[in-house]
Structures are given as C-alpha cells and as structure tokens.
Amino acid sequence: MRLLFRRAAVAMSALLCTPVMALTATVTEGGDLHSQAHFMSPRIATVHRLSTVEVLEQRRDWVRIEIDGNRSGWIPEHKLSIATAPPAGSAVTGAAASGPGAIPGASRMIPRSSPRASNHALILTLGDAAAADAESATAIARLMGVPDANIRQPTAAQLDADGLRQALAGLDARLGNDDRAFIYLAGDGTRPRRDAPCGDAILTADREAFGLTEFAGYIRSLARKVDKLVVIVDAGRGNGAARGFSGRYTPDTAACSGDALPTAARNVLTLTASHSGQNAFADDKGGIATQALRTCLDDQPASGLVTGDDWRHCAQTRIDARLAGSGARQTLTLGGNPALIPAPTLAGSGPTDPRKLLQTIHEQRSERRSVSLAGLRTGYRADDTLRVTVSGPVTRAPHHAYLYLLAAGDSGFTLLHPGPSAPAERFDGNRTVNVPLRELAGGGRQRLLAIVADSPRNFLRAGFSGAGNVATAPADARTLRDLPLEILGGDTSLVCQRSETRNLGPTQARQCSTAFGAAIADIAITP
Numbered sequence: 001m002r003l004l005f006r007r008a009a010v011a012m013s014a015l016l017c018t019p020v021m022a023l024t025a026t027v028t029e030g031g032d033l034h035s036q037a038h039f040m041s042p043r044i045a046t047v048h049r050l051s052t053v054e055v056l057e058q059r060r061d062w063v064r065i066e067i068d069g070n071r072s073g074w075i076p077e078h079k080l081s082i083a084t085a086p087p088a089g090s091a092v093t094g095a096a097a098s099g100p101g102a103i104p105g106a107s108r109m110i111p112r113s114s115p116r117a118s119n120h121a122l123i124l125t126l127g128d129a130a131a132a133d134a135e136s137a138t139a140i141a142r143l144m145g146v147p148d149a150n151i152r153q154p155t156a157a158q159l160d161a162d163g164l165r166q167a168l169a170g171l172d173a174r175l176g177n178d179d180r181a182f183i184y185l186a187g188d189g190t191r192p193r194r195d196a197p198c199g200d201a202i203l204t205a206d207r208e209a210f211g212l213t214e215f216a217g218y219i220r221s222l223a224r225k226v227d228k229l230v231v232i233v234d235a236g237r238g239n240g241a242a243r244g245f246s247g248r249y250t251p252d253t254a255a256c257s258g259d260a261l262p263t264a265a266r267n268v269l270t271l272t273a274s275h276s277g278q279n280a281f282a283d284d285k286g287g288i289a290t291q292a293l294r295t296c297l298d299d300q301p302a303s304g305l306v307t308g309d310d311w312r313h314c315a316q317t318r319i320d321a322r323l324a325g326s327g328a329r330q331t332l333t334l335g336g337n338p339a340l341i342p343a344p345t346l347a348g349s350g351p352t353d354p355r356k357l358l359q360t361i362h363e364q365r366s367e368r369r370s371v372s373l374a375g376l377r378t379g380y381r382a383d384d385t386l387r388v389t390v391s392g393p394v395t396r397a398p399h400h401a402y403l404y405l406l407a408a409g410d411s412g413f414t415l416l417h418p419g420p421s422a423p424a425e426r427f428d429g430n431r432t433v434n435v436p437l438r439e440l441a442g443g444g445r446q447r448l449l450a451i452v453a454d455s456p457r458n459f460l461r462a463g464f465s466g467a468g469n470v471a472t473a474p475a476d477a478r479t480l481r482d483l484p485l486e487i488l489g490g491d492t493s494l495v496c497q498r499s500e501t502r503n504l505g506p507t508q509a510r511q512c513s514t515a516f517g518a519a520i521a522d523i524a525i526t527p
Contacts, residue, residue, distance in 0.1 A: 023054070023055040023082060024052055024053065024054055024055065024082075025052070025053050025054075025055050025063070025065065025080040025081060025082040026050060026051075026052055026053075026080065026081045027047050027048065027049055027050060027051045027052075027053060027075075027079060027080060028049065028050075028079060028080060028081050029049060029078070029079040030046065030047055030048050030049040030079075031046070031047055031075060031076070031079055032044075032045075032046060032047070032075075033045045033046070033047050033065070033067065033071070033073035033074070033075055034073055034074045034075070035073055035074070036074060036458060036460070036461070037059050037060060037062035037064070037074045037458070037460065037461045038062075038074075038460050041074070044071060044073040045067060045071055045073070047065075047067060047075060047079075051067070053065040053066060053067050053080075054066040055080075055082055056072055056492070056497075057492055058077070059461040059462070059482050059485070059486075060461065060462075060463055060478060060482060061076060061077050061078070062074045062075065062076060062077060062461070063075055063076075063077050063080055063082070064492065065080070066494070070494065072493070072494050115142075115145045115146065115147045115497065116145060116147070116180075116496065116497050117147060117149075117150065117497065117498050117499055117500045117501075118176060118178075118179040118180060118496075118500065118501045118512065118514075119144065119145050119146040119147065119150060119179070119180045119181075119182075120146060120150045120151075120152075120171065120174060120175060120179060120180070120181045120182070121137075121138075121141035121144070121146040121150060121151045121152065121181070121182040121183075121184070122152050122153075122167060122168070122170075122171045122181070122182070122183050122184070123137045123138060123141070123151065123152070123153040123184045124153075124154065124159055124164060124167060124183070124184065124185045124186070124187075125137065125153075125156060125159075125184070125185075125186045125187065126156050126159055126186065126187030126188070126202065126203065126204065126205060127156075127186070127187040127188050127203075127248070128246070128282075129186075129246075129282045129284075129285075129286040129287065130156045130186070130187075132284065132285050132286030133184075133186040133234065133286040133287055133290055134153055135286070136285075136286055136287075136290045136291055136293075136294045137184035137186070137232070137290065137294075138151060138153070139294050139298070140182070140184070140232070140290075140293065140294050140297055141182050141184075143294075143297050143298060143343055144180075144182055144230070144297075144342060144343045145180075145343060146182060150174075152167070152170070152171065152174075154167050156205055157205055158205070159204060159205045160204045160205045160206040160208065161204045161206065161208045161210050163204075163205070164202075164204060164210050168183075168215075168218045171183070171222070172218075172221065172222060172225070174500075174502070175222065175225055175226055175502070176500060176501030176502030176503075176504075176509065177225060177226075177501065177502075177509070178226065178227040178366070178454075178501065178509075178513045178514070178515040179225075179226050179227065179501050179502075180226060180227055180228045180229070180514070181222060181226050181228075181229050181230075182229075182230045182231075182232075183219070183229070183230070183231045183232070184231075184232045184234075184290075185202060185215065185231075185232070185233045185234070185235070186232075186233070186234040186235060186248075186286070186287055186290060187202045187203055187204075187235055187248070188202070188203040188235060188236070188248055188249060188250050189201065189202065189203070189235035189236040189237050189238075189248060189249045189250070189279075189280065190202070190203045190209050190249070190250045191209065200212040200213075200235075200237050200276075202215075202233075202235055203250060212233065215233075219231055219268060219270070220265065223265040223267055223268045226267065227267060227366060227513075227514060227515045228267050228268075228269075228340065228364075229265075229267060229268045229269070230268075230269045230270075230271075230308075230340070230342050231268065231269070231270040231271070231336075232270075232271045232272075232273075232289075232290065232293060233270070233271070233272045233273060234248070234273040234280060234286075234287035234289050234290045235248050235249070235272075235273060235274075235280055236248040236249030236273070236274055236278065236279040236280040236281075237249065237272075237274050237275070237276050237277060237278055237279075237280070238274070238276065238277035238278050238279055239279060240278060240279035240328055241279070241327075241328065242279075242281050242323055242326035242327065242328035242330075243325070243326045243327060243328075244283070244326060245281035245282060245283055245288065245323070245326065245328075246281065246282050246283070247279045247280070247281060247282075248273070248279060248280040248281065248282055248287065249279045249280070265336060265337070265367070266336075266337045266340075266363075266365075266367050267337065267340070267366065267367065268335075268336035268337060268340070269308040269334075269335075269336045269337055269338070269340040269342065270333075270334070270335035270336045271289075271293065271308070271311075271312060271315075271332055271333070271334055271335075272332070272333040272335070273287060273289035273290075273330065273332065273333075274289075274330050274331060274332070274333065275331040275333055278329065278330055278331060279328070279330065280330055281323065281328065281330055288318075288319055288322050288323075288330070289315065289319060289330065289332060291318075292314075292315035292316075292318035292319050292322075293311065293315045295315075295318060296311055296314035296315050296318065297311065297342065297343065305341050305344060305357070305360050305361075305484055306341065306342070307338060307339045307340065307341055307360065307363075308334060308336075308337065308338050308339065308340050308341070308342060309334060309338035309339065311342060312332050312334045312338075315332055316331070316332050319332065337363065339360060339363035339364075340363065340364065341360070341364060341484075341488070344484050344485055344488055344489070354408035354409065354410070354412060354413055354447075354475045354480075355408045355409070355445070355446075355447040355522075357408065357480060357483065357484065358406060358408045358447050358449040358520065359447065359520065360484075361449065361451075361483075361484055361487055361488070361518070362449055362518045362519075362520045364488060364516075364518075365516060365517055365518035366515040366516060366517055368515075368517075369392065369393045369452060369515065369516065369517025370392065370393060370517060371390065371391070371392040371393075371450055371451075371452050371517040371518055371519040372390075372391045372392075372519050373388055373389070373390060373448065373450055373519045373520075373521050374388070374389045374391065375387055375388050375389045375432070376388055376448075376521055376523060377523070378522075378523060378524060379523070379524050379525075379526065380437055380523055380524070380525050380526070381437075381525070381526055381527070382437055382438055382525055382526070382527050383436075383437070383438065384436075384437050384525075385434055385435065385436050385437065386416070386433075386434070386435045386436075386437050386440075386523075387432065387433070387434050388405070388432070388433050388448065388450075389430065389431070389432045389433075390403055390405065390430070390431050390432075390433065390450045390452070390519070391429065391430050392427060392429060392430075392450075392452035392517055393429065393452060393517060394428065394429035400426035400427065400428075401426070401427045401452050401453065401454060402424050402425070402426065402427055402452070402453050402454075402455070402456045402457070403417060403418075403425065403427040403431055403450070403451070403452055404417065404418070404450070404451045404453070404457060404459070405417040405433055405448065405449070405450050405451075406448070406449045406450075406451070407440050407446045407447065407448050407449075408446065408447045408449070408475075409440060409444055409445065409446045409447075410444055410445070410475075411474070411475060412472060412473055412474045412475045412479070413464070413472065413473045413474075413475065413479065413483065414439070414440045414467075414470050414471070414472050415459050415464050415470060415471040415472070415473075416433055416435045416440075416448075416470055417431070417433045417435075419469055419470065419471075420464075420465070420466030420467070420469075420470065420471040421466065424456035424457075427452055435469065435470065436469070437525055439467065439468050439469060439470045440470075440525070444524070444525060445522065445523075445524055445525075446522070446523050446524075446525060447520065447521075447522050448520065448521050448522070448523065449518060449519075449520050450518060450519045450520075451487065451516050451517070451518050452516060452517045452518070453487075453490070453513075453515075453516040453517075454490075454510040454511075454513040454515055454516070455490050455491050455510060455511045455512065455513055455514075456491075457486050457487060457490070458486065459471060459473075459483075459486065461482065461486055462479060462482040462483040462485070462486040462487075463476075463478055463479045463482055463483070487516070488514060489514065490512070490513065490514035491511055491512050495508070495512070496511065496512035499512065501513070
C-alpha cells in the first residue's frame with residue numbers, strides 16, 4: 001500500500017488498511033468524542049445517539065472509535081453497545097470468510113495487536129500443501145496485526161530460487177525503519193548438494209535447493225532495519241516417517257544435521273519446524289507445526305504477555321499429541337530472542353507478578369537505543385529518597401525522545417517520571433530523577449524500568465492515577481493488559497495505523513514508531 005496524499009484518495013487508503021477483524025458499535029448515549037481516554041482531554045466532535053461507529057481499540061473504561069469523516073477519538077465504554085461479531089459486508093466476511101485463502105472461523109479471531117500499516121508479512125509456500133499452509137500463515141499474520149494490504153504472497157510457481165530472493169528483497173524495500181515483519185517459509189526440506197557439507201535448504205519450484213544459510217543472511221539484514229521480526233520455517237531437516245502423515249523432507253537425500261537460521265539479534269524470533277536430523281510432517285491442512293502455532297496464537301491464554309518460548313511450548317505440546325502413536329517425533333527449534341512477544345494479547349489477564357511484567361517488557365527493547373541507570377544502591381530504607389540518573393540516546397530537535405521511569409512491587413506499579421500533572425517531557429539524553437521511596441506502591445522488593453521512547457506514551461490509558469508526586473496503578477487484570485499495550489503499541493492515531501512509515505517525514509515517522517530503549521534494575525526497601 002502506498003501512502004496517498006491526495007484528499008480524494010483518503011477513503012481508498014482507509015479501506016485498504018481497515019483492521020480485518022473490525023467491530024462496530026451502536027451509540028446508546030450521545031456525548032463528546034475526546035482526543036484521549038479521559039474527560040479532561042480536548043473534545044473532537046459530538047457523537048449522536050443510535051449512530052453506528054467502528055471500534056478501533058479498547059483501554060480501561062474507554063473505547064476508541066471512528067466516526068464519519070475519518071475522525072477517531074475516545075468515548076466512555078458505557079455509552080456504546082459493541083457488536084459481538086463483525087457486521088455483514090465487513091472486511092471479515094469479504095476478505096477472510098470467503099474467496100481464495102478464506103480462513104474458517106475468521107469472524108471469531110481477534111488480532112492480538114492493533115493492525116498498523118507499519119506491520120508487514122511475506123508468505124512463501126511451496127509443495128503439495130502450499131495452499132493450506134498459506135491459509136494458516138495468513139491467519140497468523142492477521143493475529144499479529146498485519147493488515148491485508150501488507151500481506152504479500154507470491155504463487156508457488158513464482159518461487160524458484162531467484163523468485164525467493166526477489167520476494168525477500170521486495171520485503172526489504174517495503175519496510176521502513178523500525179517496522180515490524182513476519183516471514184513464513186514452508187515446503188520440502190533438502191540439502192544444497194549431495195557432495196556438499198551438511199546444510200539445510202528448501203526445495204524451490206524449479207527443484208533447486210535454496211539454502212537456509214542464505215535465507216539467514218536476509219534475516220540478519222532485515223534485523224538491522226526493523227523493530228521486530230518473527231520467522232517461521234516449516235520444513236523437514238532429515239528422513240523419517242509417521243503413520244497418517246506425509247513427510248516434508250525429500251526422501252532421496254541423506255539426513256542433514258546442520259544448524260538452521262543462526263541469529264543472535266534480540267529483535268528476531270525464529271521457529272523452525274524440526275530439530276536437525278528430524279522430519280517435519282503435514283496432513284491435508286498443511287504442516288502440523290504451522291497448524292499448532294496458529295492455534296496457540298489464536299487461543300493464547302489471557303495470563304499476560306505470551307513470549308516466543310511460551311508459543312513454542314504450546315505448539316510443541318500440540319505436535320506431540322498429534323504424533324502420539326505414529327512412531328515419530330518432531331521438535332520445534334527456537335532461535336533468536338525467546339522472550340520476544342509475537343503479539344500482545346487483547347484479552348483480559350489473570351494475576352501475575354508485576355515485576356515479571358516489567359522484565360518481559362524490557363526484553364522487547366531495541367538494541368539500537370542504549371539506555372543505562374546510574375546512582376542506584378541495592379538496599380534502601382523506606383524514608384530514603386531514590387536518586388537515579390538515566391542516560392540514553394541523544395536526539396536533536398525536532399526529533400526528541402521521551403523518558404518514563406516505572407517501578408513494580410508486590411501490590412502494583414508506580415510511574416516515577418514524569419509526575420502525574422507533568423506533560424510528557426522531551427528527553428535530552430540524561431536526566432536525574434529524585435523520588436521519596438515512601439511513595440512507591442507496596443515498598444519491599446521493587447523493580448525499576450527506564451524507557452526511552454521515540455514517541456510519547458499515555459499512562460492514563462493504562463490505568464494510572466495521581467498519588468502525590470507519582471502515579472500508581474494496581475496489579476489487576478486490566479492494568480496487566482493495558483500497560484503492555486500502551487508501552488508496546490505506541491501512538492494509535494489513524495495516521496500511524498494507516499500510513500506506511502517509509503512514506504512519512506522523519507518527524508512523523510518517529511511519532512509513529514513503536515520502538516524504545518530500556519534499562520532495568522532491582523532494589524530492596526526495608527522499613
């Protein structure tokens with residue numbers, strides 16, 4: 001999708017990037033549409049009773065909606081009656097529930113993160129199950145918040161070795177800095193040459209071997225550009241058979257035991273369908289690893305953020321159950337950063353450790369934005385004052401960054417900086433924060449997380465409220481859902497959801513960036 005600057009093309013651009021799982025709502029009580037999720041924020045427009053609006057996002061007791069004229073804003077949830085299923089004629093019924101690549105049950109699927117034009121997917125499927133694999137991979141992409149307009153899927157006939165290279169180069173060309181990407185590659189595994197050292201490869205449409213070592217080179221190149229990259233490869237890496245399933249490794253070649261997809265980048269998560277020397281298996285619905293990964297992402301539990309390692313474990317359990325009694329074993333291989341989150345859940349969440357949540361958020365940081373904490377001691381008394389200096393990437397006007405300092409204890413979260421009445425302050429690369437420790441929620445063991453983000457975050461939308469010189473939030477289900485969504489999601493305005501980053505000016509691109517740097521430390525507070 002190209003960013004269209006002519007006003008006459010705005011409607012078409014909005015249509016292309018409308019979230020596939022969009023819901024509608026009926027306004028049951030008229031009122032004002034606000035720019036932010038609180039009553040003191042500026043009013044955008046008046047919303048009339050019984051009008052139909054599109055639901056874009058939910059935070060706390062507020063819902064962000066879109067009304068006529070492509071205007072969006074926030075309205076209290078109690079003023080809406082939200083539909084339980086997408087309306088007839090919506091993008092779900094048109095794009096996902098019928099036609100090529102239709103996804104059974106798509107109307108029930110909810111994207112795990114808001115669809116944005118800066119999210120991209122490349123789906124590369126070969127072999128007998130190419131169509132079924134593509135269907136599941138498309139569902140995974142949508143659950144990751146990739147709009148349909150940004151899902152690229154060359155036909156199997158186009159995927160000879162040069163076609164694969166062109167598709168990967170095309171993805172690189174489409175991506176803007178700090179975009180997010182998903183790559184799916186499926187087909188029959190092989191080895192580059194019978195006389196070559198062992199190395200994994202995919203059998204292309206012209207029966208050539210496309211080495212996964214070469215594929216990993218593209219991944220490393222993309223990792224230097226994107227904010228997050230998730231890669232799934234569903235292909236066998238050795239001989240083996242399973243009763244009732246077809247293998248995904250060419251039977252006329254020797255088993256291969258080489259490594260696949262080597263990458264140490266923290267912003268990359270790779271999942272390969274089998275260990276070295278193992279086959280991967282498929283049925284008439286495609287690869288069983290792909291099916292398991294899709295189901296686990298769609299049915300992920302509402303217990304906070306699900307990491308790549310959680311995703312792998314869930315899918316492995318399903319694969320083991322499918323192969324039980326077949327005489328075969330298939331083991332998912334995870335590479336890159338196991339703590340990377342493929343997609344934040346939009347469901348409510350149960351009790352969890354607030355400190356663990358901050359640790360998981362810290363794992364999503366950008367390595368290109370170095371942040372450090374100085375001046376901390378390991379132990380404090382309750383009547384001490386915390387003095388901490390945060391250093392981070394230096395930016396020049398107008399490309400400012402923003403600093404947030406969070407603490408988490410047993411009973412909840414504390415926003416130490418900025419204060420509840422202070423606007424989002426621009427960060428110049430170094431800031432010392434002084435906070436009386438008696439103001440921290442709960443005391444005891446506290447975990448501090450400093451975040452330096454390209455764009456401002458609104459912690460009111462995550463449930464924080466003023467408490468003296470700081471803002472606090474309880475460790476309840478809604479905070480555990482809304483806090484990571486606010487930090488990881490960034491700006492959710494229409495221009496950021498529907499504009500491709502590479503087509504924006506540098507100032508607007510930073511405003512729409514979801515990337516952030518972070519540093520973390522633990523302290524103990526005694527009475």
